[in-house]
Amino acid sequence: xxxxxxxxxxxxxxxxxxxxxxxxxxxxxxxxxxxxxxxxxxxxxxxxxxxxxxxxxxxxxxxxxxxxxxxxxxxxxxxxxxxxxxxxxxxxxxxxxxxxxxxxxxxxxxxxxxxxxxxxxxxxxxxxxxxxxxxxxxxxxxxxxxxxxxxxxxxxxxxxxxxxxxxxxxxxxxxxxxxxxxxxxxxxxxxxxxxxxxxxxxxxxxxxxxxxxxxxxxxxxxxxxxxxxxxxxxxxxxxxxxxxxxxxxxxxxxxxxxxxxxxxxxxxxxxxxxxxxxxxxxxxxxx
Numbered sequence: 001x002x003x004x005x006x007x008x009x010x011x012x013x014x015x016x017x018x019x020x021x022x023x024x025x026x027x028x029x030x031x032x033x034x035x036x037x038x039x040x041x042x043x044x045x046x047x048x049x050x051x052x053x054x055x056x057x058x059x060x061x062x063x064x065x066x067x068x069x070x071x072x073x074x075x076x077x078x079x080x081x082x083x084x085x086x087x088x089x090x091x092x093x094x095x096x097x098x099x100x101x102x103x104x105x106x107x108x109x110x111x112x113x114x115x116x117x118x119x120x121x122x123x124x125x126x127x128x129x130x131x132x133x134x135x136x137x138x139x140x141x142x143x144x145x146x147x148x149x150x151x152x153x154x155x156x157x158x159x160x161x162x163x164x165x166x167x168x169x170x171x172x173x174x175x176x177x178x179x180x181x182x183x184x185x186x187x188x189x190x191x192x193x194x195x196x197x198x199x200x201x202x203x204x205x206x207x208x209x210x211x212x213x214x215x216x217x218x219x220x221x222x223x224x225x226x227x228x229x230x231x232x233x234x235x236x237x238x239x240x241x242x243x244x245x246x247x248x249x250x251x252x253x254x255x256x257x258x259x260x261x262x263x264x265x266x267x268x269x270x271x272x273x274x275x276x277x278x279x280x281x282x283x284x285x286x287x
Contacts, residue, residue: 004045006078009071011038012050016068020058080270094268097126097133097145099257100185100215105235106279114275121268129213131188137260144269145260146276148190156258157273159280164191164252165233166243169225174247181209181227183218194253195230202250232257 014024015035025032043050050064060068098107103125111123126136130147137145149155174180180199184192199206209227212218219237222229229240230252236242243249257280259273 004042006075008038008042008045009075011035012042012064013068013071013075015039015051015058016060016064092268093122093124094272095124095126095141095143096272097128097136097142097147099130099133099146099148100127100213101148101232101235102146102257103127104215104237110275110279113279114272117275118268118271123272127214129185129188130190134260143261144265144272147258147260149256149258150190150194151254151256153256153258156260157277159257159259159276160234161254161256162232162234163254164194164230165236166247166249166252167222167229167231167236167240168227168243169223169239170241172225172228172243174243174249179205179207180249182206183210183212183221183227183229184208185218186211186213191230191255194255198250198252204250 011024011028011030011034014027015021018024018027021032021035021039024030025035028035039051046063046067048063048067049061050067052059052061107125114123126133126142128136130149133142133145133147136142145156146159147156149158182195184195186192196206210218210221212221215237218229218231219240221227222237223239228243228249229237231237231240232255233242259276261269261273265273
């Protein structure tokens with residue numbers, strides 16, 4: 001099917017809402033003949049009959065009912081795009097919370113792209129553990145948060161997904177007779193929970209060799225050879241290497257990074273969320 005013009009979809013939704021071509025014409029400020037022409041073109045383009053015209057009130061066919069949800073979604077996105085392109089320069093303050101991993105790796109690139117488009121918008125950054133950021137967002141202290149979430153958690157817009165990997169100093173060697181020395185965030189870290197659950201299920205002995213609430217402390221400990229750091233590969237700290245599978249370590253679960261924002265975000269929040277999603281790339285959001 002070729003590209004469907006927006007005006008055809010607008011007429012289609014209007015007829016579905018009004019229940020008649022006359023009512024749709026009034027809603028859109030068009031001639032009834034124009035609306036009828038739009039529907040005819042849309043049916044020709046889709047190869048489907050979309051309305052049942054056998055009754056006094058025009059009703060949707062099963063194909064029309066399916067198309068209606070898609071049409072509403074497309075028109076909503078189109079409206080957001082129009083609003084974004086026509087909006088005045090964004091001003092004010094944006095309170096942004098981001099996972100520690102993201103702040104010390106990808107954040108400079110994201111902020112640079114965002115600042116080029118919106119130089120008059122002030123950003124107040126808060127970094128920390130994902131659970132703490134969620135709490136701050138729910139309390140109204142953040143406008144937007146980029147957090148980790150586990151499989152099965154549907155909150156927020158997923159930015160990307162990847163497995164957690166075991167990392168260490170390139171010269172680090174495991175002692176097969178000793179518990180695994182772990183370098184972890186403190187509770188309630190999502191990564192920490194996933195790692196410990198995996199080790200318990202695998203029957204592997206472990207000990208907490210180092211704990212820090214910030215990734216700079218964790219990476220410093222790993223570079224010092226203190227132990228193993230389970231971490232996102234995409235946000236991997238410098239100076240570390242991924243341990244090969246031959247080391248016999250259990251495979252760790254996937255971790256997701258998601259953007260949490262209000263149900264009806266203001267333009268500044270939507271713009272930063274879009275910048276993050278664009279940086280992450282669409283292929284990384286596959287579940």
